Amino acid sequence: MVDASLSQTILADRHLAYALLDARLRVVAVQGPADLLPPDSLGRSLFDLAPELIGLEPDIEAVLAGQRPRFTLDWVNRETPSGETIYVHLILLPFHLNGAANGQPNGLIHLVEDVTASGLLQQALTQHRNELRLLRDRLAQQNSQLAAANAELRQLDELKSRFVSIAAHELRSPLTAITGYLELLTDEQSDPLTAEQREYLHIIERGITRLLTIINNLLDLTRIEAGRIELALRPYNLAEMVAWVVEELRPTLVERGLKLTIQAPPDLPPTLCDVARAPQILSNLLSNAIKYSYPGGEIEIRLSHRAQEGFVQVAVADQGVGIPLADQPNLFTRFYRASTASHTGATGAGLGLYISRLLVELHGGQLWLDSEVGRGSTFYVTFHSS
Amino acid sequence: MKEISKKVCLLGDFAVGKTSLVRRFVLNIFEDRYLSTIGVKVSRKTVVTPGPGDLIELTLMLWDLAGSEEFDQVRASYLRGASGAVLVCDLTRPETLTSLLTYADDLLRVSPQATRLIVAANKLDLTDQRRISQDELERVATRLNAPLYLTSARTGDEVETLFRHFGQMLVGEGG
Numbered sequence: 249m250v251d252a253s254l255s256q257t258i259l260a261d262r263h264l265a266y267a268l269l270d271a272r273l274r275v276v277a278v279q280g281p282a283d284l285l286p287p288d289s290l291g292r293s294l295f296d297l298a299p300e301l302i303g304l305e306p307d308i309e310a311v312l313a314g315q316r317p318r319f320t321l322d323w324v325n326r327e328t329p330s331g332e333t334i335y336v337h338l339i340l341l342p343f344h345l346n347g348a349a350n351g352q353p354n355g356l357i358h359l360v361e362d363v364t365a366s367g368l369l370q371q372a373l374t375q376h377r378n379e380l381r382l383l384r385d386r387l388a389q390q391n392s393q394l395a396a397a398n399a400e401l402r403q404l405d406e407l408k409s410r411f412v413s414i415a416a417h418e419l420r421s422p423l424t425a426i427t428g429y430l431e432l433l434t435d436e437q438s439d440p441l442t443a444e445q446r447e448y449l450h451i452i453e454r455g456i457t458r459l460l461t462i463i464n465n466l467l468d469l470t471r472i473e474a475g476r477i478e479l480a481l482r483p484y485n486l487a488e489m490v491a492w493v494v495e496e497l498r499p500t501l502v503e504r505g506l507k508l509t510i511q512a513p514p515d516l517p518p519t520l521c522d523v524a525r526a527p528q529i530l531s532n533l534l535s536n537a538i539k540y541s542y543p544g545g546e547i548e549i550r551l552s553h554r555a556q557e558g559f560v561q562v563a564v565a566d567q568g569v570g571i572p573l574a575d576q577p578n579l580f581t582r583f584y585r586a587s588t589a590s591h592t593g594a595t596g597a598g599l600g601l602y603i604s605r606l607l608v609e610l611h612g613g614q615l616w617l618d619s620e621v622g623r624g625s626t627f628y629v630t631f632h633s634s
Numbered sequence: 635m636k637e638i639s640k641k642v643c644l645l646g647d648f649a650v651g652k653t654s655l656v657r658r659f660v661l662n663i664f665e666d667r668y669l670s671t672i673g674v675k676v677s678r679k680t681v682v683t684p685g686p687g688d689l690i691e692l693t694l695m696l697w698d699l700a701g702s703e704e705f706d707q708v709r710a711s712y713l714r715g716a717s718g719a720v721l722v723c724d725l726t727r728p729e730t731l732t733s734l735l736t737y738a739d740d741l742l743r744v745s746p747q748a749t750r751l752i753v754a755a756n757k758l759d760l761t762d763q764r765r766i767s768q769d770e771l772e773r774v775a776t777r778l779n780a781p782l783y784l785t786s787a788r789t790g791d792e793v794e795t796l797f798r799h800f801g802q803m804l805v806g807e808g809g
Contacts, residue, residue, distance in 0.1 A: 300676040302695050303641030303715030322708055323673020323700075335673060367672060374702050375670040378648045385727065 263362035335367025483518035483634035646722035654787035718750030
């Protein structure tokens with residue numbers, strides 16, 4: 249009695265139950281927790297206790313015949329009457345019933361080992377792993393869909409760029425003819441013009457200049473974005489370059505009554521820049537300073553050498569309308585115009601600063617600004633010193 | 635009426651809906667929550683099916699096996715003594731269809747008598763997420779020499795029909 253109680257305690261502690269089976273696989277003894285092997289199992293068939301073993305008769309017979317030392321079926325899921333899942337290992341061992349120690353076994357020990365604790369951990373781990381796998385697969389699928397959409401968008405973008413490029417070229421050709429005939433008229437070689445006619449032609453000329461600027465900007469934009477612009481960086485005197493640009497824009501400066509000063513140290517080193525594109529950047533910054541200055545205002549161009557960083561810096565400062573802080577982060581993006589842009593009646597497509605930024609980046613330099621509404625703006629651009 | 639029981643394995647990648655198909659067939663219930671199976675869960679359901687010359691009371695022992703690759707090693711021990719298998723794939727995950735060929739090979743290696751196979755292309759209800767065509771399904775089913783059913787454990791579509799057809803195959807009719 250003490251022994252039975254002892255083994256019952258040990259079996260309960262180990263979450264283990266066993267049944268002894270005769271050669272007909274009928275239960276002749278049972279011990280252990282009742283939820284693993286019910287005490288009323290006596291006389292019942294092994295397959296009643298463990299229906300999971302149906303179909304495995306050849307393996308069981310092999311154990312009974314002493315041909316196999318054991319048979320196990322691991323991680324068998326069972327449901328308790330309350331609906332909870334428990335996990336058990338089912339084990340069959342050969343056994344000599346009634347003390348017969350020799351010869352072929354005449355019975356089996358059927359062990360039921362409750363491994364629910366580790367089973368639940370294993371289940372949770374598998375669950376997490378599988379959910380991660382599903383997530384990974386879903387992400388991979390979304391990635392490939394995004395990649396396909398991206399490729400399609402890129403194709404559309406290229407198509408758009410090609411269209412803009414062709415349209416701009418087609419627009420420029422008739423403008424060349426218009427400009428030519430306009431020059432013939434303004435030369436007054438065939439007939440003298442009245443003051444009114446001269447004024448009309450001047451308006452047409454300004455319109456053509458604006459159109460040409462927009463077309464050239466569009467062409468530049470498509471070229472830069474398609475990576476079709478290559479710069480030839482050579483050492484140039486940036487102060488001289490600034491002077492050319494100022495001379496080009498002097499008529500507009502005069503027209504708007506603006507005063508311009510240039511400060512350049514005499515020992516400014518040569519800078520590495522493209523002879524066509526660097527003046528374009530400077531011209532754009534100076535044009536903006538002119539456009540957004542109030543009549544009679546002052547513009548200052550300051551050149552300096554930042555020896556430690558290896559840059560030459562150009563600052564173009566005006567006393568114009570200024571740019572609100574909220575607009576500044578978007579100022580160098582395409583087609584963006586600051587909310588104060590129309591204050592001086594200036595027009596534009598919002599491409600100049602974007603193109604300038606791309607060109608500065610191609611030069612390996614930087615472009616940024618300081619600005620305050622009503623007090624003016626200073627644009628800074630750097631080029632590598634040679 | 636003659637009574638027989640047959641062991642049938644449900645095989646397929648993880649999360650294709652093997653457990654849900656069994657629960658729909660045996661208990662006529664469906665739970666949306668995905669719960670990974672570890673090891674094996676054996677359920678049974680008795681159906682009456684026409685056999686050669688007479689009706690047969692067939693007890694299907696349905697072995698719902700873990701689909702996760704962590705159980706690849708022990709899976710072989712669960713396949714012993716099977717008469718056939720329901721091969722389950724998920725219509726929203728193409729890779730689960732090609733896996734069926736491997737599962738069938740594994741089964742026949744362990745249990746050469748398990749020649750009866752049937753394919754359940756599950757999750758038919760997820761129409762807008764479906765990524766396996768009828769042609770692809772038929773190609774695999776033909777290679778496996780197995781009838782094909784498009785099922786939904788969620789709605790119950792074709793689940794009963796599939797298992798009843800499989801029952802007939804197991805007793806030698808309708809194969």
